[in-house]
Amino acid sequence: GENVEQHPSTLSVQEGDSAVIKCTYSDSASNYFPWYKQELGKRPQLIIDIRSNVGEKKDQRIAVTLNKTAKHFSLHITETQPEDSAVYFCAATQPSGYSTLTFGKGTMLLVSP
Amino acid sequence: DSGVTQTPKHLITATGQRVTLRCSPRSGDLSVYWYQQSLDQGLQFLIQYYNGEERAKGNILERFSAQQFPDLHSELNLSSLELGDSALYFCASSEVESSYEQYFGPGTRLTVT
Secondary structure, eight states: OOOEEEEOSEEEEETTOOEEEEEEESOTTOOEEEEEEEOTTSOOEEEEEEETTOSEEEETTEEEEEETTTTEEEEEEOSOOGGGOEEEEEEEBOSSTTOOOEEOOOEEEEEEO | OOSOEEEOSEEEEOTTOOEEEEEEOOTTOOEEEEEEEOTTSOEEEEEEEETTEEEEEOSOOTTEEEEEOTTSOEEEEEOSOOGGGOEEEEEEEESSSSSOSOEEOOOEEEEEO
């Protein structure tokens, strides 16, 4: 089955800095890679996703890049703000009705004012 | 608000008991997924239903079962509860059969004493 590794487990940055979280996956058939943000005690929120037919996707201050050859994808947050502080999860899945999302272990991002 | 609802928000029960968690998907979504999130674990996939049929199974214990009803709401039944079952239980829904674009509900926090 799919295995998703996520690094780092914690990331501390100053407000205004950029943050990068990286994930690798094992199954070359995976073609959908979402990122979720989870604030303490809240639900995971889908913040951005990318499919394997594109290499990069941006939405305001967040972007995701995908390298299918190397089987890794990354989340980039620019101009970080204290409200970006949360746990971020990456995930991967295959295009099958019988496939499931496999999540990374999460990255706790702390943005200090 | 994702449009996915879960009840109850909190549940406190004793070991050996049985509980039922309920989830209503977003309007139009046919797939429902159940996840368990413990303090030291990421998001563990339990089971998926699509339009009333079981589609995929993850690390779901035999003491746990689920079903999806004709109106598409789903219930997760947990029986013979143990202390280790204490966790946040999330359901998510998506429009399609595959695992793309899952939107999470607010979760049910289960405490087993």
